[in-house]
Each structure stands twice: as structure tokens, then as C-alpha cells.
Amino acid sequence: xxxxxxxxxxxxxxxxxxxxxxxxxxxxxxxxxxxxxxxxxxxxxxxxxxxxxxxxxxxxxxxxxxxxxxxxxxxxxxxxxxx
Numbered sequence: 278x279x280x281x282x283x284x285x286x287x288x289x290x291x292x293x294x295x296x297x298x299x300x301x302x303x304x305x306x307x308x309x310x311x312x313x314x315x316x317x318x319x320x321x322x323x324x325x326x327x328x329x330x331x332x333x334x335x336x337x338x339x340x341x342x343x344x345x346x347x348x349x350x351x352x353x354x355x356x357x358x359x360x
Contacts, residue, residue: 278296278297278298278299278329278330278331278332278333278336279296279297279298279299279301279302279305279327279328279329280294280295280296280297280327280328280329280330280333280336281293281294281295281296281297281305281308281309281312281325281326281327282294282324282325282326282327282328282343283312283316283323283324283325284323284324284325284326284343285323285324286322286323286324287322291343291344292323293312295308296333299329305327306327309325309326309327312325313325328340
């Protein structure tokens with residue numbers, strides 16, 4: 278699966294997300310570009326990414342920062358130096 282995510286870094290939240298099957302790789306890339314162009318025209322500074330994963334659950338594990346706030350990630354990260 279390919280996941281298109283628009284992420285508001287300032288708020289730390291996903292604004293929009295969309296899924297594409299692997300067979301629609303070009304459509305996903307086109308949608309990412311179109312989203313970035315729309316945001317630039319509106320002067321909105323969001324992160325727009327394409328992520329690939331076996332499933333949404335797998336993506337949530339490998340790209341946690343898009344789904345959890347930083348304090349929660351640090352709390353559960355054994356390599357973190359935060360108490």
C-alpha cells in the first residue's frame with residue numbers, strides 16, 4: 278500500500294490521508310504533487326509525504342511521529358534519555 282499524508286507540523290496532526298494500491302504508484306505521486314502545489318498556492322506550510330507499508334498498522338509502527346505526539350513517543354522509546 279502507498280499512503281499519501283498531509284501533515285501539519287505546527288499542530289502535530291494529520292490533515293488528510295489517502296491510500297493507493299501499489300499498482301497506482303504514479304497516481305499517488307501525481308496526487309502528492311497536486312497537493313503540494315495547492316498548499317503552496319494557498320501559502321500553507323504542511324508536510325506532504327508518500328509512505329509505503331504492508332498495511333496501515335505497519336505504517337503506524339514505522340512512522341509513529343505522524344500518529345502520536347512527541348511526548349508519547351519519547352515515553353515509550355527505550356533509547357530515550359527523557360525520564
